[in-house]
Amino acid sequence: MKPSNKIMEKRTFHECRDKTILKPCTFMTTILLLMSFQFHSGASFQSTTLTTQFKHNVPSYSTPLLASLEENYSNTDVDTIQAEEARRRALALKHSTNTKQSPTQSTTANNNQRPPPEWKFFDTARLHVTAGGGGNGCVSFRREKGEAMGGPNGGRGGSGGSIYFVADKQLNTLAGLRSRIHVRAAGGKNGTGKNRDGSHGDDVLVRVPCGTIVRELHSQKVAGELRGDGEVLMVARGGRGGRGNAAFMTHRRTAPKFSERGEPGAERWLSVELRLVADVGFLGMPNAGKSTLLSVASAAKPKIANYPFTTITPNLGVCDLGQESSGLVLCDIPGLIEGASQGTGLGFSFLRHVQRCKVLLHVVDGTSEDPIRDFNILNGELKAYDEMLGKKPQVVVLNKVDIPEVREKEEQLMEQLREAAGHSRVMKISAATTENVQELMSRLKKFVEAEKMRTLEETGGVEADVIMAEVDLSKAALDSDSDDYGESFASLEFIKFRLDTASHPSNLMEFNLLEIISDPAYPGQWRVKGPYIEQVAKMTHWEYPEAVERFGRQLQALGIADELIARGAMDGDLVMIDQYDFDFSPGMTNPYIPKDLLEKDALYEEQTMKKEQGPRGMLLDTTGDDDDVPWTPFRKGGYMLMDKDEIVEFNDDGEWDLLEDDFDFSQEFVDGDEVWTS
Ligand SMILES: Nc1nc2c(ncn2[C@@H]2O[C@H](COP(=O)(O)OP(=O)(O)OP(=O)(O)O)[C@@H](O)[C@H]2O)c(=O)[nH]1
Ligand SMILES: [Mg+2]
Numbered sequence: 001m002k003p004s005n006k007i008m009e010k011r012t013f014h015e016c017r018d019k020t021i022l023k024p025c026t027f028m029t030t031i032l033l034l035m036s037f038q039f040h041s042g043a044s045f046q047s048t049t050l051t052t053q054f055k056h057n058v059p060s061y062s063t064p065l066l067a068s069l070e071e072n073y074s075n076t077d078v079d080t081i082q083a084e085e086a087r088r089r090a091l092a093l094k095h096s097t098n099t100k101q102s103p104t105q106s107t108t109a110n111n112n113q114r115p116p117p118e119w120k121f122f123d124t125a126r127l128h129v130t131a132g133g134g135g136n137g138c139v140s141f142r143r144e145k146g147e148a149m150g151g152p153n154g155g156r157g158g159s160g161g162s163i164y165f166v167a168d169k170q171l172n173t174l175a176g177l178r179s180r181i182h183v184r185a186a187g188g189k190n191g192t193g194k195n196r197d198g199s200h201g202d203d204v205l206v207r208v209p210c211g212t213i214v215r216e217l218h219s220q221k222v223a224g225e226l227r228g229d230g231e232v233l234m235v236a237r238g239g240r241g242g243r244g245n246a247a248f249m250t251h252r253r254t255a256p257k258f259s260e261r262g263e264p265g266a267e268r269w270l271s272v273e274l275r276l277v278a279d280v281g282f283l284g285m286p287n288a289g290k291s292t293l294l295s296v297a298s299a300a301k302p303k304i305a306n307y308p309f310t311t312i313t314p315n316l317g318v319c320d321l322g323q324e325s326s327g328l329v330l331c332d333i334p335g336l337i338e339g340a341s342q343g344t345g346l347g348f349s350f351l352r353h354v355q356r357c358k359v360l361l362h363v364v365d366g367t368s369e370d371p372i373r374d375f376n377i378l379n380g381e382l383k384a385y386d387e388m389l390g391k392k393p394q395v396v397v398l399n400k401v402d403i404p405e406v407r408e409k410e411e412q413l414m415e416q417l418r419e420a421a422g423h424s425r426v427m428k429i430s431a432a433t434t435e436n437v438q439e440l441m442s443r444l445k446k447f448v449e450a451e452k453m454r455t456l457e458e459t460g461g462v463e464a465d466v467i468m469a470e471v472d473l474s475k476a477a478l479d480s481d482s483d484d485y486g487e488s489f490a491s492l493e494f495i496k497f498r499l500d501t502a503s504h505p506s507n508l509m510e511f512n513l514l515e516i517i518s519d520p521a522y523p524g525q526w527r528v529k530g531p532y533i534e535q536v537a538k539m540t541h542w543e544y545p546e547a548v549e550r551f552g553r554q555l556q557a558l559g560i561a562d563e564l565i566a567r568g569a570m571d572g573d574l575v576m577i578d579q580y581d582f583d584f585s586p587g588m589t590n591p592y593i594p595k596d597l598l599e600k601d602a603l604y605e606e607q608t609m610k611k612e613q614g615p616r617g618m619l620l621d622t623t624g625d626d627d628d629v630p631w632t633p634f635r636k637g638g639y640m641l642m643d644k645d646e647i648v649e650f651n652d653d654g655e656w657d658l659l660e661d662d663f664d665f666s667q668e669f670v671d672g673d674e675v676w677t678s
Helices: 003-021 024-041 047-057 065-074 078-097 290-297 371-385 387-391 404-421 437-459 489-500 531-538 545-557 560-566 595-613
Strands: 124-130 163-168 182-184 204-209 212-216 222-226 232-236 267-274 280-284 315-319 328-332 359-365 394-399 426-428 515-517 525-529 574-577 580-583 639-641 646-648
Touching: 124 232, 163 212, 163 222, 182 204, 204 267, 222 232, 232 267, 280 290, 280 371, 290 315, 290 328, 290 359, 290 437, 328 437, 359 371, 359 437, 371 387, 371 404, 394 404, 394 437, 404 426, 426 437, 515 560, 525 560, 531 545, 531 574, 545 560
Parallel strands: 124 182, 163 204, 280 328, 280 359, 359 394, 394 426, 525 574
Antiparallel strands: 124 267, 163 232, 212 222, 212 267, 315 328, 515 525, 574 580, 639 646
16 A cells, blocks of 8 residues: 555545534534533533544444444444544554554554554563662771771672563553663662671562563573463573672681672563463454454453454453353454465464464354355465464354354355364354354363363373473573682583683684684783673772782683683783783782782781781681681680670781771871772
């Protein structure tokens, strides 16, 4: 259809609308109503009132079934029906050619008009999720009057909020995800002194309809499927909080001056697809009476009208079969026509919603010129679309047998249908008069139950259409403890293996791949790439020399340092990882740390070493083998009550650091004191 034609049709619609308003009886009603309105409210005559009145004159297809039938058959205002039909067709065309376009962007007859509610049905969406990052760990030391060398008491950062999908039976469209493309969870708060951990970021729950399949966008791997109401799937895990310096205290390192940064939250693009979950999926040519059947068999109120493509989005309904059995979930989808597999009409865009159904109900229009031909065409199209769908068990109904012409030839048609279908599950019904509908529903129920049992037996207890998860989205961005990593032999082997195969391009997408890039044009410069080592770098507090050293040890443990040496790296070369640059040296120092700070640090180390040998203070029991002697962190004259976080009888006044967050800097500090913060 050319655009100009569409405009023509819309004009016709307007003209018809005007005609409807100006019909003499309608006009009189309008005047009368307006007069009474004026009488009550004293309001002046306004054109908006006319529009409101017009709405009451448009035939309402959501009225009870028989009323709507009567209206359709007795309505002589052909123009109105045609105009409505034209609007529907334009809409159908738009849907089939550009399903991605937002309804609000489309041109409608009147821009101020709200789009019809069915336009808000979406069964696919893309979503970007970012879980909250963990809070940073804190570097802090207990410091009280007369207790200058308290132990480390920096708390851990809180973990970031995760993002979950939750199935909600109240929903049946993904429209909610269209209006909110980026979903973020809050980050954890930083840890503080006095061993106080930061609070956790709140999790975010994204409600989706039952039958939602979640995939990772770039790989299209299935992450999971939410079927039953209340099922939950984690799609992005919040980052762990970084450990505070208290966590790094060992009997050798009694005053760790570093902490960890929080782990970044996982972040990814997802593609989400909805496949409605129903027991019976309706199938049939347009106008066959599928929606009418749904409306009489369930409490659903789908649109019903005497023109093709009345239904443009799937409708769900539950048929109540009394107390003995659970209801039967029915799914009515838009009509299919010849050539649907090539995209004619609404195409097969909605067939995914009957893929999950146990049974298909093929509704044949008895008033059609050749019902048997219709039946065969549709089955052919179905097979062309999906072999499995073509093989799905069907029940066939011949509809509209209340119409005399159909009644006359019903037996003959039934016989032909049985023959064409190759089975005897064929019934005649009249959806309009509800003839045989109850019988059909109870038979369907039995058939669905039998089918469920059969598939369970065939698959050995596993539901046939369960979609297996191929990727785990609940993994943290950094999924193993960085400190333990180097000690784990298995992990080390794994990393080494990746290193060996790093040059192999097929491994480029692997999580733990490490790549070392150097360019002869820039000798002495190395870039190390790899998700794991980049995450470790992100969690390192580069402000703390000890943290930098620890990072150096991790490089060593992961085999990266050896690999660099093997490739010719020398001390002092520049190594770049993510956004961090270092001098390559056994200690891995950070070039951005001011020299005098490093010197102070060295001095401090020296002093502590001296203190370790002295009689008092925060000292270690270094006698004997570490493993044999139970750890006694403080010598006589100074000890820590861990549970009360109190240090008693500590009378060495060292002057090296702080930190209490409620500490009064102005009083206790003298110039030249060194302050470490997280
Ligand atoms: N006489 C009679 N009319 C019926 C019967 N079932 C449906 N109709 C009429 O047939 C027309 C089409 O019915 P729908 O239920 O909208 O048909 P559909 O299959 O949902 O059509 P699409 O949504 O366009 O695919 C309406 O005018 C109904 O009133 C029936 O059993 N007897
Ligand atoms: Mg319909």
